[in-house]
Amino acid sequence: MTDLNFEYWWQPFTNNRAFADYSRMFTRAEGNFLYTDDDRAVLDITAGLWCCNIGHARKSVADAVHAQLMQIDFAPPFQFGTPPAFQFAERLMKHTPDGINRIFFTNSGSEAVDTALKIAHLYQQTRGKGSKTRFISREQGYHGVNIGGTSMQGLPSNRQGFPVLEQLDWLPGMLDMERNAFTRGCPQHGTEEMAQAFEKIIALRGADAICAVIIEPISGAGGVVVPPTGYLKRIRELCDEHDILLIFDEVITGFGRTGSAFAAGEFEVTPDMMTSAKGINGGTVPMGGVFVKDSIQQSIFDNTPTTVPEFFHGNTYSGTPVAAAAGLAALDIYEGEALFTRASGETGQYWEDALHGLRDLPQVVDIRNYGLLGAVSFDCGDLPAKAVGAKIHQRCYENGLLCRPVGDHMVMSPPLNISHEEIDLFIEVFRKSVLEVLA
Numbered sequence: 001m002t003d004l005n006f007e008y009w010w011q012p013f014t015n016n017r018a019f020a021d022y023s024r025m026f027t028r029a030e031g032n033f034l035y036t037d038d039d040r041a042v043l044d045i046t047a048g049l050w051c052c053n054i055g056h057a058r059k060s061v062a063d064a065v066h067a068q069l070m071q072i073d074f075a076p077p078f079q080f081g082t083p084p085a086f087q088f089a090e091r092l093m094k095h096t097p098d099g100i101n102r103i104f105f106t107n108s109g110s111e112a113v114d115t116a117l118k119i120a121h122l123y124q125q126t127r128g129k130g131s132k133t134r135f136i137s138r139e140q141g142y143h144g145v146n147i148g149g150t151s152m153q154g155l156p157s158n159r160q161g162f163p164v165l166e167q168l169d170w171l172p173g174m175l176d177m178e179r180n181a182f183t184r185g186c187p188q189h190g191t192e193e194m195a196q197a198f199e200k201i202i203a204l205r206g207a208d209a210i211c212a213v214i215i216e217p218i219s220g221a222g223g224v225v226v227p228p229t230g231y232l233k234r235i236r237e238l239c240d241e242h243d244i245l246l247i248f249d250e251v252i253t254g255f256g257r258t259g260s261a262f263a264a265g266e267f268e269v270t271p272d273m274m275t276s277a278k279g280i281n282g283g284t285v286p287m288g289g290v291f292v293k294d295s296i297q298q299s300i301f302d303n304t305p306t307t308v309p310e311f312f313h314g315n316t317y318s319g320t321p322v323a324a325a326a327g328l329a330a331l332d333i334y335e336g337e338a339l340f341t342r343a344s345g346e347t348g349q350y351w352e353d354a355l356h357g358l359r360d361l362p363q364v365v366d367i368r369n370y371g372l373l374g375a376v377s378f379d380c381g382d383l384p385a386k387a388v389g390a391k392i393h394q395r396c397y398e399n400g401l402l403c404r405p406v407g408d409h410m411v412m413s414p415p416l417n418i419s420h421e422e423i424d425l426f427i428e429v430f431r432k433s434v435l436e437v438l439a
């Protein structure tokens with residue numbers, strides 16, 4: 001597009017100085033395709049940015065947003081309410097694990113993470129456990145970009161150079177291509193090492209010093225890394241044993257990605273809080289939220305004077321009616337098209353088989369998948385690290401496919417309503433693109 005000036009918008013996670021040279025521009029979307037400014041169809045195998053789980057441009061969501069804007073576009077959420085947020089909150093609880101029936105709305109996953117960290121802290125303080133202030137996160141984890149989430153980042157380039165919270169320890173990352181390469185679903189190795197590392201931290205710091213653990217059930221931006229068998233249950237056991245809160249960052253894994261509404265349900269492990277965003281309304285209007293155990297909210301309420309807000313925290317757009325209306329309409333689609341379980345049924349199996357069929361491609365060192373998530377890892381060969389991923393990404397885009405590089409891992413998270421034909425198209429274009437880059 002020649003009439004756009006790229007000087008003014010400072011784009012996120014983008015090499016802005018180089019953007020003008022390659023200026024990849026989408027101007028419309030339909031179904032599971034994005035269209036470039038020269039009207040090339042690009043298959044969206046990343047559901048936008050792990051968020052457009054119901055596909056693009058769903059009319060019923062657009063209609064609901066329009067109707068809500070005309071009914072009441074905004075009213076302050078502090079000390080006032082609008083119906084859609086209450087309706088959406090109540091309907092969401094049909095899909096959460098038993099005992100989790102509260103949500104604090106935010107505008108993004110990053111805000112959800114920082115909100116969850118503050119709720120955890122507030123819970124410990126108000127119940128008289130003021131010494132429990134430390135957090136535990138995991139290497140290779142991604143938890144957004146606010147200061148709390150930046151502190152919890154296990155991806156060095158997103159953390160280094162920023163002011164971060166210091167009261168933090170690290171569980172080891174889960175990616176183990178030496179022992180777990182080419183596993184379908186949950187791999188075998190890693191649970192015991194994690195448990196030992198966790199126990200070491202508890203021994204070093206003392207359980208009385210530890211507030212909460214935050215982890216993604218499946219690591220997304222770290223390269224789609226699936227937890228080894230029993231891992232999440234073991235973490236829950238250790239948290240219970242030592243009175244430590246467990247926060248699942250479900251910003252990616254929530255809303256049907258794993259084959260259940262939430263990974264917590266899929267892996268049968270109930271955390272104390274779940275952070276969410278992205279798929280919450282199909283990636284249409286910015287929204288996030290923290291799902292909180294009833295008992296945690298109750299404890300905070302019981303230990304706070306009745307004359308003041310229980311939580312001095314919130315955003316102008318917390319539970320804003322337009323985002324909630326989009327959420328209600330998206331939920332109609334999720335429920336009506338049985339999308340929450342689609343990743344564990346026939347579609348999930350087709351996806352798994354298709355993905356693992358790429359094993360013969362050059363320089364492939366691992367393929368991983370769970371639900372409608374997947375990753376293909378490449379050896380960088382003679383090229384500098386990360387160059388293979390970047391080149392495959394660009395070639396895929398030129399050939400009509402949007403996937404995502406994380407270093408030399410190519411990661412995928414298709415819309416949940418993806419068809420077999422679209423999966424076949426993904427495989428065909430991905431294979432062709434990799435061969436053009438690496439053969």
Ligand SMILES: Cc1ncc(COP(=O)(O)O)c(C=O)c1O
Nearest residue numbers: 108109110142143144249251277
């Ligand atoms: C696990 C996880 N947490 C938090 C976030 C931050 O969400 P947002 O980009 O909406 O702030 C992301 C975004 O990718 C994420 O994957």
